[in-house]
Amino acid sequence: MPQGSPRFVHGTIHHNTGSGIFYRMEVAIPERIDFVPGQFAMVSGWPGNDPLLPRPLAIFRSGGVRGKGTVEFVYKVVGRGTALLSGLHAGDPIALTLPLGHGFEFPGEERSWWLVGGGVGFSSVFPAAAALDGQRADFEIFLGARTRDQLPPGEWIPGGAVPGRVHLCTDDGTAGFFGTVAAALRDRIDRWRPTGPARVAILACGPREMLKVVAELALPLDIRLQVSLESYMACGFGVCWGCVTAVRDGEKSVYRRVCKEGPVFDAREVVW
Amino acid sequence: MPQGSPRFVHGTIHHNTGSGIFYRMEVAIPERIDFVPGQFAMVSGWPGNDPLLPRPLAIFRSGGVRGKGTVEFVYKVVGRGTALLSGLHAGDPIALTLPLGHGFEFPGEERSWWLVGGGVGFSSVFPAAAALDGQRADFEIFLGARTRDQLPPGEWIPGGAVPGRVHLCTDDGTAGFFGTVAAALRDRIDRWRPTGPARVAILACGPREMLKVVAELALPLDIRLQVSLESYMACGFGVCWGCVTAVRDGEKSVYRRVCKEGPVFDAREVVW
Amino acid sequence: MTQPVPPDLSARVGSVHLKNPVMSASGTFGYGLEFTPFYDISRLGAVIVKGLSLLPTQGNAPVRIVETPAGMLNAIGLQNIGVERFVKEVAPRLDAGGAVYVANIYGRTIEEYEAVARRLSEVPALAAIELNASCPNVKEGGIAFGSNPQGLSGLTRRVRAATGKPLWVKLSPNVSDIGAIARAAEEAGADAVTLINTIVGMAVDPRTRRPLLSNVTGGLSGPAVRPVALRMVWEACKAVKIPVVGIGGIQSAVDALGFLLVGAAAVQVGTANFRNPNACIEIIDGIRDFFVREKISRLDDYRGTLLLRE
Amino acid sequence: MTQPVPPDLSARVGSVHLKNPVMSASGTFGYGLEFTPFYDISRLGAVIVKGLSLLPTQGNAPVRIVETPAGMLNAIGLQNIGVERFVKEVAPRLDAGGAVYVANIYGRTIEEYEAVARRLSEVPALAAIELNASCPNVKEGGIAFGSNPQGLSGLTRRVRAATGKPLWVKLSPNVSDIGAIARAAEEAGADAVTLINTIVGMAVDPRTRRPLLSNVTGGLSGPAVRPVALRMVWEACKAVKIPVVGIGGIQSAVDALGFLLVGAAAVQVGTANFRNPNACIEIIDGIRDFFVREKISRLDDYRGTLLLRE
């Protein structure tokens, strides 16, 4: 898929409402933007210079027509920037640079997809699920959370509650599978009978430790795994070199920009 | 009047609504506070450190009972701090240090009071008018503004529209007297027949140039004039020594704190 | 079941004992009296009073302060009543507050510094003297002494000889090598170094084409300078054996803990008092809560325990 | 009726002509190519490219950046592809942008600096070389040369001899006397001085007890440092006759005008590009609007016209 070139836009909040521990925010922007699932925006919705830097948020959805667009984000309040975002009201201004980064790739050969979201990581994988659903591709979603009320609302799940498609996992067993999303994935792998090397591919986003466990499961079985990484970012579009992560380049390890060469990396390249 | 000792409180916005170019904001605070007209609060209603310093606003009104109070402010948006205040919604938190400074004095001997407010300066003199109205004292109000729509709404005027009591003045003649508030005051002085030296006293708040002209009118006639001065402030309660203004001390001029010895000064002391 | 023992927050700056490591910074707290409406100031580690000079000082003309991003510039110019009136009129009232007091002193010449120090030696209410060798807002003295090791050494030695009180030397951050400056103070007999004072800065109005401060330049303080202050305090801690008191942009317990972590014996809180007059108390309470949560029983178990990778 | 003549914003830094005084700062703008989606970079006064070293440099391990009040600390450690790949792969593409380019160079030793400068002298697309004698984030070189007049003088003289390009020397703010440092660069043959680079700072996590940056310290930039930068630029302008380029916390036309007012020949914009990729263009437009409003016809009529009281 082509990855559109970024622009800096001033938007206006349409709505910004909390749903459990997550906020979902829709922003009106001057242009419709196209994006690849896994791409993100740098968001700053506050006046003044403290905090100074914009915050990266995955693009959850985009809509509208030429000359009038909307874009949606889903976020969890974890610090000052996200707290400030959660205080914004309809009509408030917000600045966005988007779409940014290298999103998930969808090569044609896979016949089945497993999408894994830990915590708020579903914000990157739901757009992928929506795209696959649009292509009537075969996919399953694994969602992990500490407890039941930290799972996203059911109506946000692309494709809806097709039986067997959505695997909810909670660390405390209050909903779905009792255990981590990685454990659920291990179960699923045990039940899986590969008919060819390219049959299943995994897209995952969540805490780094989770991604690491998923990689340890998938890579030995030659399951292709793409992971979306997080990092502190200053610019988000490749100029500050602040966001790097170590990746393998032949024998060596080199630092690549999470905002530019990532956030989605082939799990085989990542130095875990 | 006793001038209460200050406290630092966290309040919650009750309402904050624009009326022409002025905003009027009511804040719920944990305690009822008593104040002297001319006293002020240091107000910071924004998260983060940019802007860093709280902003001084005159206390416009206070109400409530022990254990539950309200306080009101009237302000005009002139820069970043006041712009941030104007964006606050009902329910938002706000921090206040109040009551601060030395307010207007009301010695018993005066029989008549002229209260002069230029621009948003009415926010300090209306509380004085309300106090005088409560004592059924004799007072007149002079309000100056550039144009009609920069005058405060009529219903904010304490004591209401008693004939001859309120003199509106606009620089462009769009309402009331055509000219500055100082010119109107000069007219009034011309029509005034003093029966004794202590008969009238003036309380004034507004731009420094206006106060200076009022002083040049009043002082030669031995009319007692109290002026409320403005200054950039960091603390507002006398510890930083940042807000000083030059006042006469015998032969010398010394720097006094606008936030502590002021904001209200005897006009004879001020080095204009 | 036993009650949890509250953590021991007591701190020491050389021979001066403090009930906790949080002091008010000079010039931001008056003589402490203005804070009594807000809280009982004896709850502080210590109160550092506004800088005192030999003669009463008028200070600079207004405008004296200007706000900057997450900071402020001040050019007060040390307006104060002079050491004589301080000793006669203010000092006798200090005891009533029940707090530990430290005087901050300033002179245009070494002789003036000596004279102020000598006079204050007679004030029992003072636990120590903090020598301000770093005020950027006065034409003579101050920073002129503080910006090179030789100048600071000479000044410190002379003031050291003039008083029997513990002598803290307050360092300027406007230097190339803060470690060398701190060592100069140590070698000249300082009992502690305190840092940072303000960083020299400037602001102008492009329309009127004038500086915003009547003094043209002023001293930058507040959260904006905190990263610089923390780095300098860390370097000073590595450079000297005497206690280091950390100052600069501290607003919260988290900030204060950072300075203690890199090795500061105690901290001072300045600009934060302006927006939140309860800042010092909230910081003390926050440190206590942190120690309870992290099961740290004494300040000394935490101080200077920064972990670096090998 | 005649049309108003648009103000003349053109600026000169020694022999380098700029269509306006606004440049992007090194390390915050890549090679300029990342900005082409946002605007036509030939509208800038110049583009200062990311610092180049002799050999490809890996840079520091993450975490490399941390946000601070109104500022940020960075410890990138000069990750770059090395001068050889720059000359072969990037330089040929620069012409396409149509902008004025200046290379920023860095070495661990004087010899490395010379080698980089020499190699870049062959690149026609480069209008000047900016010598980074002030990077705080590398173990050797950089700030070691920039923090004393002698060191800077020696380095500048050698690099001066190694290249025929105009040589700008970028100064460290981590010094006691910026005027003396600027003079050292001038006397050693610099065509201009540019300042400030970042101020060394630090941030820690009190809970994990670790520095937030893997490099422990980093360089502070952004609006927080602006008052300090402006003061230093003013002092440098008074100290030298060569052009001074002002850098540090510039975010808006008002900020840029302040630096020009105190005497800067031009300015560079760094951290502001991150939150607002259009920052440089908005600053150029804002300066033009200001000149129109204030009826100033040429930049030279405004530069260095700060009014001080007698």
Ligand SMILES: Cc1cc2nc3c(=O)[nH]c(=O)nc-3n(C[C@H](O)[C@H](O)[C@H](O)COP(=O)(O)OP(=O)(O)OC[C@H]3O[C@@H](n4cnc5c(N)ncnc54)[C@H](O)[C@@H]3O)c2cc1C
């Ligand atoms: C590509 C990408 C896409 C993302 N998409 C989403 C999304 O769709 N939804 C969502 O909710 N989140 C998303 N995130 C995460 C989101 O960007 C962060 O949660 C957000 O930036 C936090 O900002 P904050 O100001 O609220 O928290 P902060 O105040 O920045 O801090 C959050 C936590 O990190 C710690 N911290 C901050 N700086 C450092 C440092 N330098 N070193 C160590 N610890 C530090 C703080 O102490 C705190 O515990 C995404 C991140 C990336 C990189």
Ligand SMILES: Cc1cc2nc3c(=O)[nH]c(=O)nc-3n(C[C@H](O)[C@H](O)[C@H](O)COP(=O)(O)OP(=O)(O)OC[C@H]3O[C@@H](n4cnc5c(N)ncnc54)[C@H](O)[C@@H]3O)c2cc1C
């Ligand atoms: C005791 C007292 C009582 C007051 N009561 C009221 C009241 O009831 N209602 C009300 O509306 N206002 C009142 N004011 C005025 C009010 O405090 C100011 O309007 C407010 O602080 C402005 O803040 P701001 O952030 O909106 O504007 P700012 O951004 O601070 O700036 C406002 C203007 O001042 C300029 N400026 C800022 N700093 C400086 C400086 N150092 N030197 C020169 N120029 C500078 C700016 O460029 C701008 O033009 C009172 C002031 C005092 C001292």
Ligand SMILES: Cc1cc2nc3c(=O)[nH]c(=O)nc-3n(C[C@H](O)[C@H](O)[C@H](O)COP(=O)(O)O)c2cc1C
């Ligand atoms: C308004 C003001 C006045 C000050 N006066 C003094 C002083 O008299 N003596 C002194 O040593 N430091 C003085 N300082 C410096 C502070 O004590 C402190 O070192 C500095 O502000 C940094 O700390 P902060 O960021 O917490 O304010 C003053 C600072 C401010 C803001």
Ligand SMILES: Cc1cc2nc3c(=O)[nH]c(=O)nc-3n(C[C@H](O)[C@H](O)[C@H](O)COP(=O)(O)O)c2cc1C
């Ligand atoms: C992420 C980052 C990387 C930087 N890299 C360089 C560099 O390679 N060479 C250099 O001379 N300065 C470098 N700087 C310093 C800037 O060019 C500039 O001098 C400094 O950031 C102050 O300006 P600002 O506040 O506008 O950012 C860098 C700054 C940042 C924030």
Ligand code: FES
């Ligand atoms: S965030 Fe700036 S390069 Fe990635």
Ligand code: FES
């Ligand atoms: S504002 Fe601090 S003394 Fe007046």
